[in-house]
Amino acid sequence: DDNNKESRGALVVLEGLDRSGKSSQCSRLVSYLEGQGLSAELWRFPDRTTNVGQMISAYLSNASQLDDHTIHLLFSANRWEKRSLMETKLKSGITLIVDRYSYSGVAFSSAKGLDIEWCKAPEIGLLAPDLVAYLDISPDKAAKRGGYGDERYEKLEFQKKVAEHYKVLHDASWKVVDACQTIEDVEKQLQEIVLSCVTECQKGKALSSLWS
Ligand code: 2DT
Ligand code: MG
Secondary structure, three states, X not given: OHHHHHOOOOEEEEEEOOOOOHHHHHHHHHHHHHHOOOOEEEEEOOOOOOHHHHHHHHXXXXXXXXXXXXXHHHHHHHHHHHHHHHHHHHHOOOEEEEEOOHHHHHHHHHHOOOOHHHHHHHHOOOEOXXXXXXXXXXXXXXXXXXXXXXXXXXXXXXXXXXXXXXXXXXXXXXXXXXXXXXXXXXHHHHHHHHHHHHHHHHOOOOOOEOOO
16 A cells, blocks of 8 residues: 555664674574564675675675775675665565674774774765664673684674774664573564564665665
């Protein structure tokens, strides 16, 4: 009906340290929303399937070396190359559950010492999430969960710096979820938060841009 034509999907972003449970919770959320009869897709950044994404992947696996500014801009370019598709999907009523976004971009690069405003600049104009859910876990606890992989950044000392830089980015609109609860408890909390966000967007909440 006419109402449905107007309604758009929600842009939902999950952020958090490595091993905070983002990826599992993202897939659970998509299944949940589909079970509610809603259209939803799982997205992730970096999107390693594109040409830019392959450069990022090589850097993360230590197969290539890049200047800190250069890799920052590649992560940003990787979001820009997906921006219009993202907007099309949202406007067609699909909710996107996104595993990492601009906040990872700024937190990880500024944790290396890059200026935070410089890090934000290339992100200006990307779609702003309707919801940022932060899966909160201390770096020490995260490190004890089955260990990190071999990728760059998957080291306790660096994760501690990232945690500090995420704190700088937090604003009142973020939903902080205690990631040390059971998977099921985290899942339940996220379902509630996300469903109310989806409802707001269906009612006509406007899409906006970073960083406003
Ligand atoms: P995964 O482990 O989730 O694949 O992430 N990262 C991510 C950045 O430094 N900048 C970004 O913009 C994004 C999206 C976080 C791979 C690593 O890439 C980092 C971990
Ligand atoms: Mg990782």
